Amino acid sequence: MAAELVRGQNHPLSQDRLEIRISAGVPVVAGVALGDEHGTVHGREWVAHPGAPALSGVEVPRHAAAEHRVTVDLTGLPAAVHRVDVFLALPTGTAGPLRFGAVPAPHTAVCGLDGAEQVSYTVTGLNAESAVIALELYRRQGAWKVRAMGQGYADGLPALLADQGLHDTADDLATVIYEAAAHDPHHTAPVPPGEPSPRTATASATQPVPGRRAPSAPQTAQTASGPEQPSAPRTPTSPHTSPGSQAASAPPAASASEEISASGPAEPARPHGPQSPDGDGGSGLRHPAGPVDYTHPRRTRVTPSPPPPPVPSDADGQPARPVAGDAVGWSLEERLYNQIWGMFEDLARTTAAYRSAVEFADSRLEKELDQALADPRARLGGAVDAAREAALARRTQLADQARAALDRDLAQLTAEAEVVEPALPPAYARWDNPVWHAHRAPSEPPMALRLGDLHLPESVPLRIPLLVRMPLERGLWIDSGPAAAFDDPGPDSAEVRHLAVEVAVAVAARLLAVHPPGAFAVQVVDAAGAGARALLPLTQAGVLAAPPATGAAGVSQMLERLTRRVDLVQMALRNGAAEALPADVDTAQQLLIVNDFPHGFDERSVTRLRYLADEGPAVGVHLLLVADREDAAAYGPLLDPLWRSLLRLTPLPDDHLADPWIGHAWTYESSLVPAGSGILQEVLAEVVKARAKHW
Amino acid sequence: MSVNLSKGQAISLEKKDGATLTAVRMGLGWQAAKRRGLFGSRTREIDLDASAVLFADGQPTDVVFFRHLVSDDGSVRHTGDNLVGGVGQGGDDEAILVDLQRVPVHVDQIVFTVNSFTGQTFQEVQNAFCRLVDETNGQELARYTLAGGGEYTAQIMAKVHRAGASWTMTAIGAPANGRTFQDLMPAILPHL
Helix, strand or coil: CCEECCCCCEEECCCCEEEEEEEEEEEEEEEEEEECCCCCCCCHHHEEECCECEECCEECCCCCEEEEEEEEEHHHCCCCCCEEEEEEECCCCCCCCCCHHHCCCCEEEEEECCCCEEEEEECCCCCCCCEEEEEEEEEECCEEEEEEEEEEECCHHHHHHHHCCCCCCHHHHHHHHHHHHHHCCCCECCCCCCCCCHHHCCCCCCCCCCCCCCCCHHHHHHHHHCCCCCCCCCCCCCHHHCCCCCCCCCCCCCCHHHCCCCCCCCCCCCCCCCCCCCCCCCCCCCCCCCCCCCCCCCCCCCCCCCCCCCCCCCCCCCCCCCCCCCCCCCCHHHHHHHHHHHHHHHHHHHHHHHHHHHHHHHHHHHHHHHHHHHCHHHHCCCHHHHHHHHHHHHHHHHHHHHHHHHHHHHHHHHHHHHHHHHHCCCCCCCCCCHHHCCCCCCCCCCCEEEEEEEECHHHCCCCEEEEEECCCCCCEEEECCCCCCCCCCCCCHHHHHHHHHHHHHHHHHHHHHHCCCCCEEEEEEECCCCCCCCCHHHHHHCCCCCCCECHHHHHHHHHHHHHHHHHHHHHHHHHCCHHHCCCCCCCCEEEEEEEEECCCCCHHHHHHHHHHHHHCHHHCEEEEEEECHHHHHHHHHHHHHHHHHCEEECCCCEEEEECCCCCCEEEEEECCCCCCCCHHHHHHHHHHHHHHHHC | CCEECCCCCEEECECCCCCECCEEEEEEEEEECCCCCCCCCCCCCCCEEEEEEEEECCEEEEEEECCECECCCCCEEECCCCCCCCCCCCCCCEEEEEEHHHCCCCCCEEEEEEEECCCCCHHHEEEEEEEEEECCCCEEEEEEECCCCCCCCEEEEEEEEEECCEEEEEEEEEEECCCCHHHHHHHHHHHC
16 A cells, blocks of 8 residues: 655665656646765766666656656665655746746655556645755665655746755756756647556557646646656657657746735745645635635545654654654554644653652752751851751752653643644644635544643643544533632633533534535434523534434434334344334434433433443444533432443643543643634534535 | 573663663463372363552552453553463563553553462463563563472562663562462562
8 A cells, every 4th residue: 555655754675666747737847866875966867867868777757747656776876875755846937937936836746667656746835936855765774765745846847956065056957857848849738547557558648638637727637638748768868858749738827816925935834734635626625815725636535744843854863753643553543643642642741751850859858858957056147057958958959850851741731743743634633724615524533533632731732633432432511510619700601511511512513514414414403592691503504314302202212213223223232133224214324412411301212312421332323412510400310320421521720631641631622613713603514515425 | 682680680671772661461370280190181270360550659559460450541452361371381471561651650560470360380381481572563572481380379470660761570489478469569569
């Protein structure tokens, strides 16, 4: 399986003869710079470019094209070569765009000779750059590896080449490359990726090939109409040297509106937040002049966003720059999940180290002070003061050391969080994450769900997402009781209750959005209608299967229906006869939101609810209780097992969650939609739309 | 090149090139001694346990053993309990990994001990060794063989302690008696 790299990540190469496939939405110039073990390029004869397409072991296309195949034979490279940098540049002298930010993100793939993709990397996050080092193959202890670089240069090819060590000749060489690329005017149409080899296509192949659909429609349409042409001629004496033999399409003209004037042309690369995949039809959510979608149009899953500032490469010995998805797992989603739990554990442990050091320093201080005071003779004179001073200094020194160690770890974790947070898929992302814009219903259920954020007092700015595995094994209880602090008046109870329902709505909306259409349904019981205002987003969008159940009769009816579903599905599962379920049983997972429990509940309904809490999760019926435990005090200890079986969340930040390693009390903050944002409505509208399409 | 330590010998964990070690592994390996006579093929299972006790100024602050596999700060990790010892020779049966960089600042000594949980004395153990390995490259730094096992059920193997900015390892090799590290506390304290 091909490994999907993110910027900075590397991957071993198992084959020596490689083909690097590059596809960009517009014609680009591709080249290769060979470097020694320090990455220095010794002169222009170390650069393979359209003007000099073949070097020992390397061959690049001789024209600007939207699709390229660069062949590399690692065994054929000179022994002095330790790095092979594959770079792309936008051709000058044409009317085409001069910044990668205005074109679809180039996609690169390293394939074996059999065409099997080993590694792929989409160069996202480019903005004002007109040249970029996409991939680097490098030799490490005799073995070759590939690293996703994505190092862009706003000043184009000259700057890129100068950075490679060609200080004197960079400008010259860049001119030569641009000229050589422009020399042959006919454009190469994209080669379909499934095609066995470009070399089998003859020069006379003129049938138009359907182009890839890219966000910048006018450009791609033109490019795609060009005739097909092999993009990796084997020898310099290729038959394609005659210029103008196919005076095909002129270089594509970029419409002026394509240019984003938000940033100056010389601005350094700046990563954008992850953009979700863009549908073919262009979404209504995207602003017409908004940032170009950098994700690969053929990929349906959300791509990780590139980590922050492009640093050329991480030399060994330095602390590695954090990379999103830097953990084990089969999919990026799983890797991110494991990474976040790893960060959670690291933060828990590093804080434990800090706390134990400070605690030790304090106890030592106390002991030393006791000792100093224990000797009555020393009480006279300055001896005690001196001892106290010394003890205090020792305490301060140790506490400072501990703080320094904590700060070091926190800095590392913060840097990691900054990379990870923007890369999160919707199920893990905060509501202010751009991934929610242009959100599309997924085809698979998520692996886990973000319920909120966790932090410790020592690490206030650093928030760890609280991820729980899906399907939920326990129900959720959003505590609408008064805030724990007695002396702090805080919001009044009506407000807390409203907030609690809002949290429930945000959780329900997230669950709906991250499940495939029709695979998740939400039912609401709001016996007194007290939560109607907060439930508006759900009721207005029409995502509920039925209007919220009100009154004792409604409650009992709803619970009866769900109990029946649990019973039937259980029975069907036990007997392996899932297809025998009656047609009116909804096999989608169900979330039952109960507001104001136990209002409107009689004994029978309470028993049913407890049954659902116990038996439901195994057959896909989940409970989300919004309740103040005091309201149910009349039931006495009868309900204690119910409360204990639910995961308690609070609408206001509260430190009641313990981690599984040390048992710190973590402050939980619910994940709410930012005030004034319409993202919840947008996402829910999308859910309804997808569901309509699905049915 | 590993050093065969003798009792009380100390080695510095500073590397030759001046860099200090960042991660070390204390490996423990053993074999149950063959029984003589009838049913000799039935080897007795011996459960040795490696433990590490973290000390700050002579006060135990944390301990890593088979019931608490990771120190609270995450710097010391036990790879898991082995109940029977090695069948072959050479490999570590239990190991404790120490990330020296992440050890809390107040911890200045880490003492490694070996206990016989099942109560057999070291006379019944063969080929027992304790070794210190540089975890970053797998090189063995020091090896200490539990030669001439006597009538005791525990041994305080070695300690690593701060010496300025770096760490030093000292072989202790003191016999003691006890089932778990708690029983050894009085025996450990003189070696701090």
